[in-house]
Structure formats: C-alpha cells, structure tokens
Amino acid sequence: MPTRHLIIGGGTAGLNCIRTIREEENGGSEITLVSGERPYSRMVLPYYLGQSIAESHVYTATPASLAAWKVKAMLGRRASALDTRNQTLTLDDGAKVEYDDCLIATGSRAAKPPLRGADGPGIHCFWTLEEARAVIAGVQPGSRVVMVGAGFIAFTILNAILSRGATLTIVEVAPRILPRMVDAACADLVARWLVKNGVALRTAATLTKIEEWRGRRKLSFKKGDPLLADVVIMATGIRSNLEWLDGSEIERSTEPGGGVLVDDHLRSTVKNVYAAGDVARGPNLLTGAREVHAIEPTAQEHGRVVGANMAGRDVAYRGSLVMNIVEVCHLDVASFGQWEDADAEVYTALRPERSQYRKLLFHGGRLTGAVICGAAGDIWTTNDVGMLKGLVYTGVDLSAWKAHLKKSPFDVKPAFMATRTTGRLLPQTILGRPSNSPELPQSVMVR
C-alpha cells in the first residue's frame, strides 16, 4: 500500500511540503491536503491591496496544479481533532482522514485585543484573503484610515493604503514603532521619514474603545484626543491556530508564543506527526533554542524539510534565522538574527541626512545580527543586505575585520569576500541537494 501523507494547512509550509514530496518520489505516495482556504500567498496580499497585482496572482495552487501533483484536496474544510493513536484526523464536518504521517501547518490568524467595539463595522484585520477583500472594499480615495499597531504587518500594507488615496494615522501602544523588528534608533529614523511623507503617528497610545459616531469610527485613548476614522485596521499581532489540537498527544510549549515542539527533523513528540511554519517551535539557527519564527522564510524551509523527510530522506534542519524586510514610502528597513542582544558587541552608524542606519552585532568574531535602514534608491542601503545574511548564516570568523567594520559598518563587501564567505556558502543547501525550479500552476503563469 502506498504511504498516505496528510498535509493540514495549504499555506507556505504545506505547499512547500507537497512540492518537495513530489520532487523526491515522483508520485508514488498518496497526498491529502486539508485546507480551510484555497492556497494563496499572504506575503503578496499587500500588493493586491495596492492594486499592483490582480487577485488571481495571489494563488499558489489551482485545482489543476493540485491534480497534476496527484493531491487529494479537501478545501474549505478545517481540522478539528487529531487522534494520533489511530492515525486519524477528524474534520469540522465530521469526516475522518487516515494517515501514515501527517504535517500540522495550520498557520496563524490575526489577533485583536479584547477591546470594546473592536468587532464593529468598518473595523478589519489584514491577514487572510477574505480580510484583504474587505479592506479593499472599504478603503477609498479620501478615506481616513487608522491603523492600530505599528509592527511588521502594519508596515507591509502602509504603501498600499496610501496608494489607494487614503490618509493614514498609525497608533501604537509601545513608546515607538516597529518594536519587534528594529531598535529604537532605527525606529526613530523610520518615524521621521513617515511623518515627512504625510503619515501621522501616535505612539504610547493605549486604545480604550471604538464606537460608532455619525457613520464613522471613533477611537478613544487613555490619554489625548479621540480619533475619527472611516476604516480601522487592527494590526495587533497574530496567534497560531493550534486550539484544535487540545486533547491530542502532541506536546506544545507553554512558553510565550507556544507552538508544537519539534526536533531537528521537525517531528513532534509523536514521531509520524510533523509541524512547520507559524505553529512549529523549531530550532533557532544561531542559538539552537526552540522558538516560533512566524515568518515566510521559516515556513518555506520547514515545509521543504518535512516534505523530504516524509518522502523517506533523513534531513536534519540547522534552524531558522529571523529576517524581515519592508519598504515604506521608498525607505528600506530590514533586520537579521539577534538584532537586539544586550550581551553582544554592537557597532552602529547613523547618517541622518541620508536616513541611513546600520547596526552590526557580534559575539567574538561572529556576526549574530544586523539592522539596515536607508532610502531604497540609495545603492549603499541595498548593496550588501544579502551579504549580511551570508555572514550571519555561515558564522564566519570576522575577527580580523572588526576594526574595519566598527569604523565603516556600511563597508561589508570586502570582509565578505576576503573571509571566503562565498566558498563557505556554495556547498550549503537546505535539503542536501540542488533546489528545483518551482512547478507553477498554469493559470497563475498566464495573465
């Protein structure tokens, strides 16, 4: 009997897992995909909101491409209980699916704070395609939009909201913007840039309630005047979709962030059940500590590693590296690794006249984190961004270069080359083999 793989969740992790299984074994096994939504990429929803792509562009699989992969797709259905002893998943409609091995990749959802009025009309999250459609319908030229939360998710849709002709105010409970993506010095630079570009910011603002007021939304705060808005977008964080595992034998972390505890093969405590992406608490590349990294690159790598292991390979995962990049009003902001670390040796450079900031963090000769900020059109901003990842990823010894990098944190390239980082990187692959071209659903290819 062919092996029965069950993939729960059709996001980045699930789709990468399926593609990798097929790359490894040419269709010999059975694959069932259970997904609440038709597979699409959440990463590109901001571009749909900004009208630079059509809705058809967001899909990562079509009925035809799933059929070509010989995937039995159960779309619009959600997992409701996992019986690991009998290797059976129960769906929300009561149907049961048996498996030999299974992947938990149910991702996360937008989380709203418990706030009076947060479920009223004109108040949206921006996480799913359906939520994106609602925001698209609501944000019109001249709309007054208030975004609650100044984190990465909020910033990914900032350009799109402005491009729709709306005015934007961002309110944040923390004393500064981007509290989990960049340090305070960088946040200050970004804040000034945004204000210069017509975005209103209100930090250290505790929202107390939202109410309807003459057809608009009225937001009240602990301190200061209320704000009026046509549309409110709650970008107040995400929560992993794991409640459906309550009562199962799968061990989850009780630490903040939770997540299914996985080993270096991304197996849970039940060995034929894997977890990947936003729901997996896997190894951090730099520290080895198990953490949830709810970012696209981690979901992608997790998914591929699980796919290879399900197909019978023995692939150990080194771990994931936190990385984020976002462009706001033509300013690039990015960070890598342990960018905030009280034990690290830190070199910074600030060129306020060019809105440039650079921060490098070292442990001994090893680069362990970086923050990058600068105008997107400025070649000095973007020239070496990837190289910083290469240096962090290889952990190459930069001792001889520290004096130079301390003086010139923007001049990373000679250090990268002379430490032979290219040569160190070349043999490295996630799956121990060259990657294949992605197989693309035809309907997505043709516009």
Added chain:
Amino acid sequence: MQTGLFQPSKSVIRVSPFEGYTSYAPYTCTQCAEGWCMTACPVGAIHINAAGAKDVIDDKCVGCKLCTIACPYGTMFYDGDTRKAYKCNLCGGAPACADACPTQAITYEDVATADWVGDFAAERTAIVLAREVA
C-alpha cells in the same frame, strides 16, 4: 541580464576595488545550488532558465524584496523603477559581461566550483587591514 539601458548602478555584476583602486574583482551571482532567491519567492517568480541560471519572471514578481534578504551572497537586487527584483540570468547563456571585457578578466566556461574572488580579496586586503589594526 540586459535591459537596454546604460546604468552602472543597476549592473548585476559589480566590480570591487582593492589596494587603493590598483586592482579590481568582479562579483556576481554564483547560480548557487540552493537558489535561496528561488526557494524564498512566495509566488514562484524565480525559475531556472535554459542556461541553468536562476531567472526572475517579471510578470510574476510582485516586488516584495524577500529574495534580496534571502540571498546570502548579496547578488539579488531590486529595481525601484520597475518595482521588480532582478539578478544575473547569464543573459540566457551568452553573458554580455564576458563579451564586453577587454582583458578576459571575465570568461564564461564550465569549470569546477571555486571561490576565485575569496583568495584574491584575502590577499589584497591583508596589508590594508594590518594598517587599520595598527
């Protein structure tokens, strides 16, 4: 990778000066086995072309820049005018940089993998570094 424009700041092969601009090394995409840019792309906009090079499909790229931080070699770029990522695609098998180079510093041939630029750069930065530390 050819756009029909003369704009060195957008070149995907970038030349680094060494020893006070007395020697130079060109640096471009290695077409690495992992293809970090290709695997990172959320919409499959990077594929392997007929020449074996990782290549951006412009119609599919949304310009999210994830590939620019996923590429650990720093050879994935973003064009603010087209709002797309771009990279060396070996000009589909006939790299114009090799054709154009008057001193054969760039050639296009099938050889064993080696970090040419690493040794060159290590040798040519040693003196400068020693001076800086002193």
